[in-house]
Amino acid sequence: MQLASLAQRLMASAFQFAAVETTTSYSEILENLEREIQRERPSDVLQFCADYFNGKLAEQRQRFLSQDSSDISGVFSTKFRIMLLDGSSAFDFERHPHATSNGHTSPVFKFAPPSRSSISSDFPMDQSEIDEDDEFDHDEEHDKFSTAAIPSMPPPSAYNRGRRTSVSAESIAPSQNQDYVKTVIPKSDDQKQRIQAAIGNNFLFKNLDEEQYNDVINAMAEKKVPKGTKVIEQGAVGDYFYAVESGTFDCYISKNGEAPIKVVSYEAGGSFGELALMYNAPRAATIIATSDAVLWALDRVTFRRILMENTSRKRKMYEAFLGEVPLLRSLKPYERHKIADALESVYYEDGDIIVNEGDVGDSFYIIESGEARVFRTTPSGEQQEVNCLERGGYFGGEYNTWCPQA
Numbered sequence: 185m186q187l188a189s190l191a192q193r194l195m196a197s198a199f200q201f202a203a204v205e206t207t208t209s210y211s212e213i214l215e216n217l218e219r220e221i222q223r224e225r226p227s228d229v230l231q232f233c234a235d236y237f238n239g240k241l242a243e244q245r246q247r248f249l250s251q252d253s254s255d256i257s258g259v260f261s262t263k264f265r266i267m268l269l270d271g272s273s274a275f276d277f278e279r280h281p282h283a284t285s286n287g288h289t290s291p292v293f294k295f296a297p298p299s300r301s302s303i304s305s306d307f308p309m310d311q312s313e314i315d316e317d318d319e320f321d322h323d324e325e326h327d328k329f330s331t332a333a334i335p336s337m338p339p340p341s342a343y344n345r346g347r348r349t350s351v352s353a354e355s356i357a358p359s360q361n362q363d364y365v366k367t368v369i370p371k372s373d374d375q376k377q378r379i380q381a382a383i384g385n386n387f388l389f390k391n392l393d394e395e396q397y398n399d400v401i402n403a404m405a406e407k408k409v410p411k412g413t414k415v416i417e418q419g420a421v422g423d424y425f426y427a428v429e430s431g432t433f434d435c436y437i438s439k440n441g442e443a444p445i446k447v448v449s450y451e452a453g454g455s456f457g458e459l460a461l462m463y464n465a466p467r468a469a470t471i472i473a474t475s476d477a478v479l480w481a482l483d484r485v486t487f488r489r490i491l492m493e494n495t496s497r498k499r500k501m502y503e504a505f506l507g508e509v510p511l512l513r514s515l516k517p518y519e520r521h522k523i524a525d526a527l528e529s530v531y532y533e534d535g536d537i538i539v540n541e542g543d544v545g546d547s548f549y550i551i552e553s554g555e556a557r558v559f560r561t562t563p564s565g566e567q568q569e570v571n572c573l574e575r576g577g578y579f580g581g582e583y584n585t586w587c588p589q590a
């Protein structure tokens with residue numbers, strides 16, 4: 185699909201969202217919220233408001249999607265690079281002779297190139313790997329920020345259950361904080377280029393405008409990390425988000441005092457440490473350098489002001505949907521959040537070809553709404569319909585293979 189035409193479609197879909205949105209005026213929203221607050225008398229008003237608005241956003245999205253499925257035919261697709269599919273049939277979407285073209289645009293998700301992390305099998309942490317006297321400044325993980333007031337975003341379900349949270353609430357959303365003073369750590373051109381390389385393929389840094397992007401680069405601090413450094417300790421207070429320029433890291437989680445289990449590894453291009461900053465919670469995992477490494481650390485205030493809103497909105501928005509997708513059901517909530525980070529929505533019109541049989545693909549698609557038909561060329565050159573996919577159905581991968589729905 186041509187970029188310009190895709191942009192037009194995305195704009196069209198934005199208008200559809202806007203049309204759904206205009207039914208309640210600003211003052212009505214505030215009046216309704218005020219009524220709810222009077223009725224519920226919440227002890228944490230800020231948290232209540234955050235939950236209230238997130239609930240409204242979820243309702244709005246649900247309304248949009250149900251409206252969509254009734255009069256729009258098409259697919260939501262997602263794109264990610266993990267190779268999940270091993271089917272052997274190539275596929276092709278074509279205008280079906282019986283499909284009715286209603287002139288509407290239909291939404292599709294896309295995955296941007298992935299942040300580098302690889303989920304590995306669980307095994308107990310070797311305590312000897314942890315050097316307590318590492319050169320990394322652990323105090324940075326424990327100091328200062330408890331005095332800075334930060335709003336509590338509603339955490340994803342099952343996240344941080346039963347844990348103490350640590351930081352009090354800010355009065356306004358970070359992006360609206362007029363008093364914010366930008367962090368600027370002077371850097372050479374070489375350092376700037378290295379940061380760009382480190383975050384270039386990271387989903388969390390997509391969709392930043394130029395100013396935001398420059399603010400992030402200015403705020404990042406270089407950290408040289410020797411092998412064995414415990415960069416993050418589970419349960420500690422968090423004040424930095426980290427992007428990996430070079431080297432490798434293992435991430436361990438200990439539950440109920442049991443031996444830590446390795447849940448994921450990171451390499452150049454990966455990132456970690458966002459959860460404690462987003463949800464004002466203790467660090468959810470321990471992260472240890474498994475080689476000498478270089479990290480770029482982004483302070484909590486800059487992370488929250490620039491990266492948090494989009495990240496948390498996407499994770500919240502796609503949480504329920506991804507939980508329904510048969511292929512992803514066995515994933516843990518955090519793994520689904522990482523997938524949500526990578527989702528991009530793309531809208532297709534009825535009859536659009538999404539991928540062509542035989543193309544080399546780099547995308548993996550999940551249908552959120554609408555319907556997609558799968559065609560294969562028979563030996564005699566005929567187009568044969570071999571499958572019809574609906575919400576939760578998926579296809580794509582390196583060789584455009586498809587999988588029947590579970």
Ligand SMILES: Nc1ncnc2c1ncn2[C@@H]1O[C@@H]2COP(=O)(O)O[C@H]2[C@H]1O
Pocket residue numbers: 416422435437447448455456457458459460461466467468469470471516518519
């Ligand atoms: N399964 C997981 N659950 C929680 N955190 C994880 C998981 N896998 C990786 N992490 C990362 O480990 C980090 C530890 O610090 P944070 O809690 O700030 O953010 C966490 C995530 O970035």
